[in-house]
Amino acid sequence: MTRYPAAIQNLISQFAKLPGVGTKTAERFVFNLLSQPSDALVAFGSAIGHLKDTIKRCGQCHNFAETDPCHLCGDRSRNRQVICVVAKPQDVLAIEKTSTYQGSYHVLGGLVDPLEGISPKQLTVAALVERLKTNGISEVILALNPDMAGETTMLYLTKLLKQRPNLTVTRLARGLPTGSDLEYTDEVTLSNALSGRREV
């Protein structure tokens, strides 16, 4: 035996396709599943197989949702004049958890990254521009990661959106994260914190 039985080998290769999972980790997953009762496996398998049955993309914000429009876009109490642009659905959840934002969202589905071959055409940029045409949007918040791909995308979107009259384009503040130590803060963060200082 230089291979596992076919059913085990097949499932190992399926798990190994997941991001960050190699063959050894996939083997651990499969042997862990083999120690579980059959009905737990059936429930797990069914959750994967039927994942997309109830999940669709919201036509407005392009987030994953069970309804179209999603319950955030359909919520009339939210401010529709502000759109917060994020890269991925997880970011919407992160911002919602702060309970400080009451506007709407737009999920790009990624970031512009020439090295990875991701251009604005593969993102929902055109749909964002379309949304700006129809509604009375006053502000677009670029809530993207302050890293290479995020900065590239913000640069691109700023150029694109600044052309529109009566539209403010903002980005998230850069500065010291809560609980950090000046002594161990990197130079770029500290210089951003200095240049973005506010009167108390």
Add this chain to the structure above:
Amino acid sequence: MTRYPAAIQNLISQFAKLPGVGTKTAERFVFNLLSQPSDALVAFGSAIGHLKDTIKRCGQCHNFAETDPCHLCGDRSRNRQVICVVAKPQDVLAIEKTSTYQGSYHVLGGLVDPLEGISPKQLTVAALVERLKTNGISEVILALNPDMAGETTMLYLTKLLKQRPNLTVTRLARGLPTGSDLEYTDEVTLSNALSGRREV
């Protein structure tokens, strides 16, 4: 929205039950799956749901197999007088890959670990003793990890099996791994390599 849609949330919690997978990793898995075509998800889900349909435990070696006895125990060309005792199915594969062992196996299903509450009763120790009664076994090789749990298990099994007449109990050699550097080898490994030295 402070939670994902139900189908996403459910699958995240399913993935988070796997060993070494936290909520964040589970989220990455699920959003990766959402970007895949539906038929790939159905195939993945079906592989999990039907995992145990074709997989059983071999009645002799207790390894996972598609047949009982498994194709190793059923192979008449292999030496049935030697049993190699391993902790888990992955170890059988590791030894088979060396192509130097032609005997049979016995999968314990774990290691004796009082701290984790694992006693010999939860392992296939009784079945091993039973195998020794019926067949003309001449040697039992304890191929267990040279760590705390492995050493405990070897100590226990050695005491148990040494009582039997005409049975040799051996363990894997301890010494320098291939490609290692004497200078950076820990004291225990080096002293094991010294005491186990062989004439060339």
